Amino acid sequence: AVINVQGPCGDNLMEVAHKNNVDVEGACEASLACCTCHVILDEESFNKLEIPSVDEEDMLDLAPFLTPTSRLSCQIILAPELRGLTAQLPQATRNFYVDGHKPKPH
Numbered sequence: 001a002v003i004n005v006q007g008p009c010g011d012n013l014m015e016v017a018h019k020n021n022v023d024v025e026g027a028c029e030a031s032l033a034c035c036t037c038h039v040i041l042d043e044e045s046f047n048k049l050e051i052p053s054v055d056e057e058d059m060l061d062l063a064p065f066l067t068p069t070s071r072l073s074c075q076i077i078l079a080p081e082l083r084g085l086t087a088q089l090p091q092a093t094r095n096f097y098v099d100g101h102k103p104k105p106h
Helices: 011-019 041-048 054-060
Strands: 040-041 071-073
Touching: 040 041, 054 071
Parallel strands: none
Antiparallel strands: 040 071
């Protein structure tokens, strides 16, 4: 299902997803300590972003269903040039905290 959401510039995509009841996990609360907020971007959206940091790449290496356009939604900071960004949730995420545990955003 396609869900259109809007968020203020400066928020990260994971926060906007949570505020709009999109089922993105985010177990580490954007501290770059997990890969549960993994999203798959369309190529045009992916190419608008800065290159991911080494820390983000390390976490992405742990993500199931990784693609060439995968990113962590907590590291995508909304900006005017990202208007129309398209992200897809992967088939599954990997949460090392507790199998089956899904924390609620604060």
